[in-house]
Amino acid sequence: MLKLDSRDPGFQEAWARVCARGSDEDEAPVREAAATIVADVRARGDLALLEHTRRHDAWDPGSAAGLALGPADFAAAYRGLPAAARRALSLAARRIADFHRRETDARVPARRDAAGATLSQVVRPLERVGLYVPGGTARYPSSVLMTAVPARVAGVREIVVTSPGVKGSGEMDRWTLAACHVAGVARLFKVGGAQAVAALAYGTATVPAVDKICGPGNAYVAAAKRLVFGRVDIDMIAGPSEILVLADAAADPAEVASDLLAQAEHDVRAVSVLVTPSAALARAALAAVERQLADLPRREIAGRSIEERGAVVVTRGLSEAVRLADAFAPEHLALHARGAAGLVKRISRAGAVFVGSSTPEAVGDYLAGPSHVLPTAGTARFASPLSVATFRRRMSVLDLTPAALAALAPSVEALARAEGLEGHWRAVEVRVAKRASARARRVAPAKAKAAGASGAPRARAAAGGARR
Amino acid sequence: MLKLDSRDPGFQEAWARVCARGSDEDEAPVREAAATIVADVRARGDLALLEHTRRHDAWDPGSAAGLALGPADFAAAYRGLPAAARRALSLAARRIADFHRRETDARVPARRDAAGATLSQVVRPLERVGLYVPGGTARYPSSVLMTAVPARVAGVREIVVTSPGVKGSGEMDRWTLAACHVAGVARLFKVGGAQAVAALAYGTATVPAVDKICGPGNAYVAAAKRLVFGRVDIDMIAGPSEILVLADAAADPAEVASDLLAQAEHDVRAVSVLVTPSAALARAALAAVERQLADLPRREIAGRSIEERGAVVVTRGLSEAVRLADAFAPEHLALHARGAAGLVKRISRAGAVFVGSSTPEAVGDYLAGPSHVLPTAGTARFASPLSVATFRRRMSVLDLTPAALAALAPSVEALARAEGLEGHWRAVEVRVAKRASARARRVAPAKAKAAGASGAPRARAAAGGARR
Structure with a gap:
């Protein structure tokens, strides 16, 4: 375990290395291996899925139907x-749904402005999403709940899950x-x-193509998600789990230690960091x-x-500890400090903040709600955290009156010409001219009656004259 | 130009090819070239920037300072x-700001639930973003406005732009x-x-590393954005621009044609599609x-x-036309049809919808607002469209009372044990036990007074007994 004091010479460099979290690993070999598998599944569909399952998971599904389970x-x-x-399970699902149902949408409500333009953003759920759930020797029912429940709340029509069966048998954890x-x-x-990511992205005879793939996986899953991004959406490229515990002198060393270990037990690559202005708490937590x-x-x-x-x-004070925590931008930030709730406003960069000693990160892993x-x-x-917004999209809606278009036309002309896109201006011009012409036709007969002349030629002249 | 009728045999296959928009192009050569440049800029910083600028843009900045322009x-x-x-320019900036200021955030307002858990999502602007603006022979001031203004409205502290100078001279369009x-x-x-994308992602002595890179670019820019995704965020992988015009028999053929051409003039790879139940309108629009x-x-x-x-x-009717438009999921959807506003609710998949014939797509390109x-x-x-949400992130905040933690503890235990993560349960247990023990100490003295015995041993027993 690395022990640092912010007063030490060389602290900035050492801290920068902690913040980098081994991100300099060469990803090229994994990327190339994943690219080969993705291309294979895209080309051969179910046949490739069966072959990769036999090879990597060491069991034989027999046919593609042997891969699928249902309600x-x-x-x-x-x-x-x-x-x-x-x-x-039911309590967790209910709490997750309750929390995510309270989420508001990012959108612009419709309003007609002074010019006569009614502009808005409307929100729509994604149609079909694919959730990757790690499997094999481990089992993560909580990963199913923490991805599928927000998707369901968002209104996704069809939620499919991929998860590898137990190696050698293909059994699926109950x-x-x-x-x-x-x-x-x-x-x-x-x-x-x-192969699972490729199947979700491109579809096979058995696995439907989805609009978005979410959920954590190993390095090959991460590499494949990056490769198919653009064909489908992905939530993020997940790395090993991590926690930063910010503790003051009054924190309970046993509780601090338990949070560090709950993170560390996930994976040898998990990252647990304690930042504290109290050297005594640091010592006591390490002993715990x-x-x-x-x-x-x-x-x-x-x-x-x-x-x-x-x-x-160990930092010079609590303020420095808060700054370091924010710079680290941890997945989980646990605040074991007096006035913890007040510290949240000084934090911009964290996945989730666990406020005070009665909020262990572990309760968030399973059923707090988010x-x-x-x-x-x-x-x-x-x-951002996976959420209802992860499974919805926005669409802009523009609706202008003829008057609004006419009012904005001169500036469209200036900007379109600046960009050398004359056709853009003409798409506006053709409409403005037509409406001006229609107006002229409506006005002209009255004038014509007075002048004893037909208004039609005048209207055509107006329309023609608008094109410079 | 491809002419299809939805009644033709083989229509589904032909339409599927239209929807695929050439997505089967082999990206590997571009990806490898981009990866080489990204690695070079990451390793050599400004030196690599200067070298790639001399090689690709055919001018010599002299030093890295020669690349930078300011307020x-x-x-x-x-x-x-x-x-x-x-x-x-000012009108466009004001209208874009006015629209995006009305955007609501995706978040969960804080609320304390019955169990005693206060859960929320809070929203924070990104710190620093990089905007890619195409340059060289073209100039796109509108791209600056349409990315930088929403970023500024979102509260981003520092907005930097990269854009190639004019080939041969390095001049920048005014x-x-x-x-x-x-x-x-x-x-x-x-x-x-x-090289610009790499500089924004990793930073050089001159170009600061950003948190997110937005804005459209060519195939190398798109490939580089995909490569650095994860190190920084990116908005999307932009392809050629496209429009789908949905028109009924009453649409004005000249206006329909002007929208198709405004799209087509962007790029030989731009895609312009007209979907209509009226064969007559289709013929007239093509003539126009x-x-x-x-x-x-x-x-x-x-x-x-x-x-x-x-x-x-040409479709069997308007409903089929709407279904095809939605399946195509166009960047721009122009509705040239009676009752256009009412059709919006039947559309889920479009970047922006232009309602009615007074809303040409070109006005949205420059200054309508979105x-x-x-x-x-x-x-x-x-x-989704680029928006304020593009430049903000959410953070979950969890704050439980001791009673809430105690109430949820049994289910955490069940789920943590199901996943084989005993340390997760112990992080909860250590707290519940401590609080039970504290309660026992508070209660015990009163009982002890009555019984004439010390409460302390009883409290320790309670704490010990909590670990099974």
């Missing part, structure tokens, strides 16, 4: 779970299937890796980490993560 | 424009600079192509296209675009 399978799995498990039941998933395909590690079932993974990727930073799919690796500088 | 340059360019030009003035751009770097092409300054580009990429589809940066190539299935 009857989900319901059976749900019924087969103990009552406490069913209650936990918790994951039960989560599909409570979340309203339409179908699950037992496919993983880059050692104590708690001793009987943690996943102590080998957590211990290696803490050892290789963990960091403790999706646990959050930006990692510093992408909280620009990315 | 004084922008103001001078603005002052140097004729009054009508200044008015047009309209583009003047647009930077009215839009509040901080700096402009005369760099284009993949021929007539209007004759004296269009960019008739060679527009003519080739119409010839090679254009399509006219950004003209819109999803192309069918990505309106999932992507």
Whole structure:
């Protein structure tokens, strides 16, 4: 574990390396391998899926139908779970739905402006989305809930899940299937890796093409998502999970340690960082980490993560600690400090903020409400948590009166000519001229009556004269 | 120009090819060339920028300082424009700002639920964004306004622009600079192509690293944006511009034709599609296209675009026309039909909808208000117009009372154990146990007084007993 003090010479460089989180890994080999698989699935469809499943997951689906599970399978799995498990899944689904139902849309309500232009943005749900859920030896029913429930709340018509079966057998964890039941998933395909992403992006005879692919996966999944981005939308490129705990002298070392370890047990590449102005709290928290590690079932993974990727930073004061936390832009930011709620306004860059010592990150992982799919690796500088907005899109709607168009026409002419796009101006001109001509026709007969002449030639002249 | 009738045999296949818009082009060579440039700029910074500018843009900036322009340059360019030009730029900037200021945020307002959990999403502007503006022989002041103004409205602290100088001289178009003035751009770097994207993503001594890169560019720019996505955010992968005009028998053929040509004059790869239930309107519009092409300054580009990429589809009726338009998911959808406003609710997939014949797409390109940066190539299935939301992010905030944590703890336990993440449960348990223990200590003295015994051992037992 890296131990830093912000007063040390060389601190800025050392801290910059912590913030970089190993982002200099060469991605080219993984990218090329993923590109080969994506191209293969795109070209050969189900045949390629079956072949990659046999090769990478070491089981034989027989036919493409052997990859698919549906609502009857989900319901059976749900019924087969103990009552406490069913209650936990249902409670989590309900809380996630309750939270995401309160989300407002980013949009512009319709309004007619003074010129006569009625402008708005309207919001529409995506039609079909694909959710990647890690599988194999692990099982993540919570990942199903935290992606599918917001999608359902958003109004997505069809939600499909891909998740690799257990290596060697192709079995699918019953918790994951039960989560599909409570979340309203339409179908699950037992496919993983880059081949799953390719199938969702391009479609096969069995797997439908979707509009967006969400959910975390390994390096091949991430590389494949990047490759198909543009063909479909993706949520983000997920890196290893991470937490930054900001603690003051009054924090409970055991609670701080438990948050660091809950993160570290995910993955040897998980990142756990403690930032505190209190050297005493730092020491006590590290001692608690050692104590708690001793009987943690996943102590080998957590211990290696803490050892290789963990960091403790002692700062000059709480303000500096807050600044460092914001610069790190953590996926999870835990505030173990007096006045924690007041610190939130000083934070811009985090996936989710856990305020105060009664809000362990773990409760957010499962059922507090907000999706646990959050930006990692510093992408909280620009990315948002998965949410209802992830599954909806906006559309601009423009509706001008003839008068509005006429009023704006001279400036369109200036700008279109500046860009050398005469056809743009003419598309406006043809309308303005026609309406001016129609107006002239309406006005002219009255004048003509007085002058004893026909108004028609005058109207044509007006229309013709408008083209310079 | 492709002419289709939805009653023809083979229509579905032909229409699917129209919808695919040449998306089967092999991107690998462009991707590899862009990857080489990105890696070079990342490794060598300004030196690489200078070298690529000499090689690709055929002028010598001398030093990296020769690439940069700032507010004084922008103001001078603005002052140097004729009054009508200044008015047009200012009117456009004001209308774009007015529209985007009305945009609501996607967020969840804070609320404390029955369990005692206060959950919300808060919204923050991005810190620094980079806008790519095409340059070289063309000039697009409107692209500056349509990206920078929404960024400024969003609250972005620093907006930088990259745009290639004129080939051979490195000069920068004064309209583009003047647009930077009215839009509040901080700096402009005369760099284009993949090298500009790389500089914005990784930063050099001269070009600051940004959090997000927006704006359209050529194939190398698009490939580079895809490569750096994840390091920074990007808005979208832009393809050639496109319009789908949906017209009924009452539409004005000259107006329909002018909209098709305004699109086609952008680029030989631009796509202009007319969908109509009226064969007569289709014939008349095509004749008008021929007539209007004759004296269009960019008739060679527009003519080739119409010839090679254009399509006219005659449908069985208006409903089928609406369905086809929605399936095409056009960047621009122009509704030349009676009751156009009522058709909007049947459309889910378009970048922007132009309602009725007084709303030519060209007015949206320059100054109606909504950004003209819109999803192309069918990505309106999932992507939204550039907007204030493009430049803001959300952050989840969770704040539980001890009682809320205790109430949720049993379900966290069930789910954490299901996923084999005991450390997650223990992070909850350590807190619940501590609070139970504290409660016991508060309650025990009273009982102890009655019983004549100390409460402390009982409290410790309660805390210990909580770990199963």
